[in-house]
Amino acid sequence: MTSVYRTPPAAIAIHASGFHRLRSGVWVSKLPAVETTSELFAHTGQRTAREWCEARGLRLASVETYERMRLEAFHIEPFVLPTAEMLVQAERPGDGPSWIQRYREANMMGLEWCSLHDAEVRARLAGWDGEKPVDNAGKHWAAARPSAPKGHGTIVGWWTTHARSYGVSNDVQIQTPSDFHDDQYSDYATTWHAEADEDPFADPVRAALLMGQIERAG
Numbered sequence: 001m002t003s004v005y006r007t008p009p010a011a012i013a014i015h016a017s018g019f020h021r022l023r024s025g026v027w028v029s030k031l032p033a034v035e036t037t038s039e040l041f042a043h044t045g046q047r048t049a050r051e052w053c054e055a056r057g058l059r060l061a062s063v064e065t066y067e068r069m070r071l072e073a074f075h076i077e078p079f080v081l082p083t084a085e086m087l088v089q090a091e092r093p094g095d096g097p098s099w100i101q102r103y104r105e106a107n108m109m110g111l112e113w114c115s116l117h118d119a120e121v122r123a124r125l126a127g128w129d130g131e132k133p134v135d136n137a138g139k140h141w142a143a144a145r146p147s148a149p150k151g152h153g154t155i156v157g158w159w160t161t162h163a164r165s166y167g168v169s170n171d172v173q174i175q176t177p178s179d180f181h182d183d184q185y186s187d188y189a190t191t192w193h194a195e196a197d198e199d200p201f202a203d204p205v206r207a208a209l210l211m212g213q214i215e216r217a218g
Helices: 046-054 063-072 084-090 099-107 111-123 204-210
Strands: 019-021 027-029 139-142 154-156 194-196
Touching: 046 139, 063 139, 063 154, 084 099
Parallel strands: none
Antiparallel strands: 019 027, 027 194, 139 154
16 A cells, blocks of 8 residues: 655645635635645645634634535546556456555555546646636635534535546436545545635735735735
8 A cells, every 4th residue: 555645734735726706705725735845735634624714813714615616617527547548558367356455545545546637637727717716626625514523624526527437327417425534544536625714815915824825924
């Protein structure tokens, strides 16, 4: 099994595209949080995401914010791993019917799959104008719903017009909001957006701080 990859909290930042005001009045980051040291999005558990946001006067986006964002966003189709080509290359003679799940579990939390996912997502942003928030740049950690067990977070699954092709009956989401994972879980596609009641980038100094261009005092 590959080692689990986690973005160090000190390397987390808000993308330079900033925030978008939704019709609800909430400001949401246009892209998921990113790494300052690479081209990756921030891959963290929900707890780290929540604590990072709170320490900077932000909130981890709620399920409701993600649902509203989808209606106003630049949509890209989900990029789900492994691809068919990867499965062909990975299959071994004599593998039983559960080998695909074993293959996924062995790789889905590693840096290689995070890199593959994020590179493809960025490629799919070719038509994005930088003004709207982006929908489906991963499946997102959200602020925990009241239904979430203690120590768990809520994940909002991908939105798609082809859900049935992923083997689910829902016509809109591959995975409806789920409280299954504990708040330290992360894999290749778990990303997250931040939200606020006012534009956090309105103050240039605060914007520079959130983008990781200057360090926090203390």
